[in-house]
Amino acid sequence: MDKHYDDEVLRVEDLTVYYETAEGTAKAVNNLDLVVRKGKTVGLVGETGSGKTTTALSILRLVPDPPGVIKSGKIILDGMDIFTLTEGEMDMVRGYHASMIFQDPMTALNPLMTVGDQIAETLRIHEGLNKADSVAKAQEMLKIVGIPPERAKEYPHQFSGGMKQRVVIAIALACSPKLMIADEPTTALDVTIQAQVLREMKQLKENSDMSMIMITHDLGIIAQMCDEVAVIYAGRIIEYGELREVFKDTKHPYTQGLLHSTIKVQDRRGHLDPIDGTVPSLNKLPEGCRFHPRCKYATEECKRRMPELIEIEPGHYSRCLMAEKGE
Ligand code: SF4
Numbered sequence: 001m002d003k004h005y006d007d008e009v010l011r012v013e014d015l016t017v018y019y020e021t022a023e024g025t026a027k028a029v030n031n032l033d034l035v036v037r038k039g040k041t042v043g044l045v046g047e048t049g050s051g052k053t054t055t056a057l058s059i060l061r062l063v064p065d066p067p068g069v070i071k072s073g074k075i076i077l078d079g080m081d082i083f084t085l086t087e088g089e090m091d092m093v094r095g096y097h098a099s100m101i102f103q104d105p106m107t108a109l110n111p112l113m114t115v116g117d118q119i120a121e122t123l124r125i126h127e128g129l130n131k132a133d134s135v136a137k138a139q140e141m142l143k144i145v146g147i148p149p150e151r152a153k154e155y156p157h158q159f160s161g162g163m164k165q166r167v168v169i170a171i172a173l174a175c176s177p178k179l180m181i182a183d184e185p186t187t188a189l190d191v192t193i194q195a196q197v198l199r200e201m202k203q204l205k206e207n208s209d210m211s212m213i214m215i216t217h218d219l220g221i222i223a224q225m226c227d228e229v230a231v232i233y234a235g236r237i238i239e240y241g242e243l244r245e246v247f248k249d250t251k252h253p254y255t256q257g258l259l260h261s262t263i264k265v266q267d268r269r270g271h272l273d274p275i276d277g278t279v280p281s282l283n284k285l286p287e288g289c290r291f292h293p294r295c296k297y298a299t300e301e302c303k304r305r306m307p308e309l310i311e312i313e314p315g316h317y318s319r320c321l322m323a324e325k326g327e
Helices: 052-059 087-096 115-127 131-144 149-153 161-173 191-208 219-225 243-248 253-260 300-304
Strands: 008-021 024-037 041-045 068-077 098-101 179-183 211-216 228-233 236-242 310-313 316-318
Touching (some): 008 211, 024 052, 024 068, 024 211, 024 236, 052 179, 052 211, 087 098, 115 161, 131 149, 191 219
Parallel strands (some): 041 211, 041 228
Antiparallel strands (some): 008 024, 008 068, 236 316
């Protein structure tokens, strides 16, 4: 992904993040490159433990240290090289230039503050609004996410799960960040509420021309929300491209496996084809292609040599020896 674009909001280059644990070094993210352009949504998809959340935390410099260590890499967010900023500067970046929606709204909200105060606080810190203006804007934000503004005086425990997640979205959107990172934002919600919240997020994103990284293991959400998709396995991107291209002309055996293990309404197979085996332990990654122990096309060479991420068609990348050889 060497190409540069004029409208890049985020560029991640050669990011490597390890966790030093009692069991050894967990290689969570390895030499990862990623670009997000203005107004685009990039889906980061992969199984649990593939490095998606660590990538997101790195962008906001929130990887816990210790045990996390950024071993290498450069992250340019909204024109700023974030690894060169002070902690004080980073506090301003978070919320103003980029925000994150976490999986569980209960842990993201303060149970002792009203929801209105939580939104207003963000606006006072980042936008410098006075009390009256921040309260008025907080009510406006609640309205935008479909919550009656008069409920601003209520506490998180008075809201349902879906409403709480909408409050989290309102906080994340309050300062109109250039980049929103949504980490499994609907996993903790009922299916019907999930669909509603995703629809609203998409609408809000389109209205503000914001960019987004959508982290999920759910390909249905990727199909609904994203323009581009990066498939991540054992801390490395193994396929990347425009959504339609990756879904229609899937190149990597792992992406093929993910798609085959998803059920569709019109499916007549009567069974799923899950990918054999499990994600390798980050403390003990296999040599060569990290996917070889689970890949039905694996050869002896795959066990020895790590494939490069190569552009197989314009804008469509795959990390597989078959792709390298044009097979
Ligand atoms: Fe499978 Fe080999 Fe390609 Fe890895 S490099 S995905 S093991 S065929």
